[in-house]
Amino acid sequence: MAKRAHSAATATQQHSVTPRSKWKILFSVLIVVHLLAIVAEPFAFFTRGANSVSPAALPIRANLAPYVEFAYLNHGYFFFAPNPGPSHLLECQLTTSSCDQSRLRLPDRRAQWPRLLYHRHFMLAEFLHQLHVPPITAQVEATTPDKDLLAAWKIERSRFEMVRDSMIKHLKTRYGAQSAEISRLEHRLPNDIEVFRDKIQLSDERLYAVLPDAPLDTLPTSPQPIAPQPMAPLQITPQLNQPAPEQIPNRSVEIPKSNVSENPSANEQSPP
């Protein structure tokens, strides 16, 4: 075995064509820049706080932004992190010109096949949820002292509405509907007591809750998700080891003053 390895190494030596020093230096510089680009986004994402990103992460990420974004290196790699959270789905209500109504849920493993297609639709549902920021009333707008926060809030909200409206347009075109409405659903994860003792099925409708899109009375310090409204109240057991709605990790709720990556495809958290 060792002899084989030695002969392979000898063969490697014989055929080796090492580049000259100047090429090695050039390659080394390119390698270092690329390695920085690989680390820039996850490091910035990992060091993100309530209002900003670590000053240690900002310069690298900002200077390498064109390369990081174009080469599709803008990932946080937060797979099932910080905690495995609930899934988010879209409930679509379609109305035809003859007033017939039908419902469509995304993702739907029976309607979307093969699995890769299902997963694409699943990601779209999660994407719309991640973009969600509640609307604000004119009164809130007038009374909020932090105008920067207000401006950031409006931009985030308009981005959500733009994507939601595009999805509605697609539904109308695809299914020939006259109107369409989209609601966001949250599928809560049951604990072991609910599954084993109370025999709750994972697809039980009681685990699904509609997420509201109601205006806020006051503007919090940063956009926050709103607690879901259960479609059918579940009075079985208290939740053990389940994150409270405000801890649900599927959305980065802060709008840092100095936003590192505005790329909506970047920084995905839970879905791998």
Place this chain on the structure above:
Amino acid sequence: MKPAQPYTLRDWIQDLVGGWDRFWFTPRLPHTLAIIRIGCGAMLVYVHLIWAIFATDFMGDSAWIDNATIRELHNAGSNAQWAWSWLWYIDSPLLLRLHELLAIFFCTAMTLGFLTRIATPLAWWFTLMTCHRMTGALFGLDQVVVMLSMYLMIAPCGSVFSIDAVLRARGWELKWLPTGEPDSPSVLNNVATRMIQLHLCVIYLFGGLSKMRGEMWFDGTAMWFALVNYEYQSLDMTWIGRSPFVIATLTAITIFWETFYCALVWPRFTRPIALALAFFVHAGIALVLGMVTFGTSMILANLAFFEPEFTKRLLARPSRQPE
């Protein structure tokens, strides 16, 4: 007996430069990369096939996210503007399908190793253009296949297990597009391999660190909540939850393995353990959490830690015994 020389700063710098030189610029055989090329190319063919069949659902003016919206999401003035794609401006279903058919053609050529030095960069480019258009519908699979194809296009990995190698053996190699000798180690093979290895280490390190922000990965319940996620689930493994010990142990192994992969995978003694755990974790994701494509791609990427000499021996045709 001569006294030992003190280890000076100069020695340290010389060792550092020498170590860097050996790590990046030692020529390497192409065999392992060729296997990754075949797997990654086949995965890209599948990805683009799905995009091609459902092109108008995901691209054009009637897509889930239409052209105007995608351009606005990547508006000028934001970092996202750099993630540019020509597909932002194409609405014709015919052109969109043609685009994906071209992508399938290049990815197939990459898989088969036909004109690999051209096909692989084109496969990467067309995939990148598609990814920049598909904002919102992407996940880990896309990240991994773009990463692999980006590094594979650096390397002459079409010099073995390829149509190029067959053509070369018959003397039909294109003079302006040399494929490289099958048994000739190349520095570019090494650079591509090292890049895949280091990129994997970054993925796992931040994957592990990010989990440390969550309490479920420490109290041992994270694996349970991953298993009962109905939208991901493809195989019902909730019965494991009857043993909290097993669930908590699997959770602990996952977070420790993921965080320390970047250290465990380099020493020869611990490498098999790190790679075996990678295989089981990603096979689990593929079979239980319904992400066969993502799990397979990650296993493919981990092959970069297999020495090409090992791959070559493993896949060598048995020589015919003289009669």
